[in-house]
Amino acid sequence: MGKFSFILGAGVGYVLGTKAGRSQFEQIKQVSSNVWQNPRVQEGVHKAEGRISEVARKQGSAVTDRVAGAVKERISGSGSSGSSSEVSDGMTGSAGGPDAPMDATPPKPDIEQR
Secondary structure, eight states: OHHHHHHHHHHHHHHHHHHHHHHHHHHHHHHHHHHHHOHHHHHHHHHHHHHHHHHHHHHHHHHHHHHHHHHHHHHHTOOOSOOTTOOOOSOTTOTTOTTSOOOOSOOOOSSOOO
């Protein structure tokens, strides 16, 4: 009888809790929707979007210019100045660096096949 009472109590608690939780969720959802639809909030959102777009355009063109300059330096071979605008080639810390020959044989699996 103890297990049955526990399961019955847990089931009733779950049902009541989900109903109470659902109504609280619906209230929060309604309030947040009302706040979002407020014209003052929407005005602030539009201002923020405009500022973010402006900064993204400015920073995007600056990054593009830096990358283009670094690529031109690499292609022309005069890019060993060590400036901070140099773009990493992704080979930092690799054995032998970017000019080291690659091993053509793949590693062998640890598990023997039967």
